[in-house]
Amino acid sequence: MTHDLVIEAEGLVKHFGETKALQGVDLAVPRGTVLGVLGPNGAGKTTAVRILSTLLVPDAGHARIGGFDVVKDAERVRQSIGLTGQYASVDEDLSGRQNLVLFGTLLDLGRVGARARAAELLEWFDLTAAADRPAKTYSGGMRRRLDLAASLVGRPDVIFLDEPTTGLDPAKREDMWDVVRSLVTDGSTVLLTTQYLEEADALADEITVIDHGRVIAHDTPEGLKRIVGGQTLEVRPSDLTRMAEAATILGQVTSGSAPEEIRKGVLAVPVRDDSALTATVSRLANAGIGVTELSLHLPSLDEVFFSLTGRTASEDDTTITKEVA
Secondary structure, eight states: OTTTTEEEEEEEEEEETEEEEEEEEEEEEETTTTEEEEBBBSSSSSHHHHHTSSOOSSSEEEETTTTEEEETTTHHHHEOOOOOOOOOOHHHHHHOOOOOOOOHHHOOOOHHHHHHHHHHHHHTTTTTTGGGGGGSSOOOHHHHHHHHHHHTTTOOEEEESHHHHOOOOOOHHHHHHHHHHHHHHHEEEEEESSOOOHHHHHSSSSEEEETTTEEEEEOOOHHHHHHSOOOEEEEEEESSHHHHHHHHHHHHHHTTTTOOOEEETTTEEEEEEEEHHHHHHHEEEEEEEEEEOOOOOOHEEEEHHHHSSSSOOTTTTTSSGGOOO
16 A cells, blocks of 8 residues: 555445445545545445444455554544534534534543634634534534534544535535635645535545445546546637637537537537637637637536436435435
């Protein structure tokens, strides 16, 4: 195993009766990076996280966190990790501050240290105004933020985020992304499971796709997008009466590929490489056709995910229950 890998898993297998939750999963996360783990509901993502965080014992295979075996050295592993699960784990009868101080006390920060760390995290997660209210009075988004704050009390080197932004509105989700980026900048290593593909695209250095308990793809976000096949060139002429001329030029640049009008006034055509963009700009300029939009982009992760699994990320897989997902 490579020494600069902080999270290492080889051949993880986990069955629940007849249900094969994991069937030989390999994972590798270098220090100071984010690995996004994608998969439909029931694919095995959460089972993998539970094994890596010592909450489950694998039936076969092995894993190490920071060089420590998750089974043989479980206590050492727990000292170095933080975990935010799909559901908030804070005590709803305690205030936000009391929850964080409790975690700090359990982590041997001492009374003063625990209160100082709680105050720091409450401010970081914009919870200071609600710090002394019972957690049961918090909105769903506030509880998610408090739960993530609780997982960071001990300044863990490795952080497992299992669908951490579920239930958050778009603005709060982006705030959470900023938190994750800050954690990585400070040296933490993050394994993130998510069904928001834009979240993986925004945060992950590499992405592993799991389906039916197996790894079916692994690459950078850009590398995965190339699986679908090439790039797409999109053009919106400023004068829509010249759409036909623009379509002819696009067809010439792409050796006869037929452009399609994907939305009102926007033509799209598949291209093999970046040179098509330069050629298109030149030919449109020579023809005196102005444009209000011109872009060259890879497929979205949504398209990649559907290409790999035949499903969208949010579709349920009824062959494996969510309980063991």
